[in-house]
Amino acid sequence: MNSKDIKPVISDFATAAANIKKAGFDGVEIHGENGYLIMF
Numbered sequence: 001m002n003s004k005d006i007k008p009v010i011s012d013f014a015t016a017a018a019n020i021k022k023a024g025f026d027g028v029e030i031h032g033e034n035g036y037l038i039m040f
């Protein structure tokens with residue numbers, strides 16, 4: 001990923017969180033260990 005790719009991914013995370021809230025869940029967990037995107 002380069003810096004140009006990061007903003008859409010942040011937006012996607014925000015959209016996913018809003019959708020999960022609309023579906024009735026009470027939280028969102030982002031896993032960030034062992035080589036996943038959030039680590040970088």
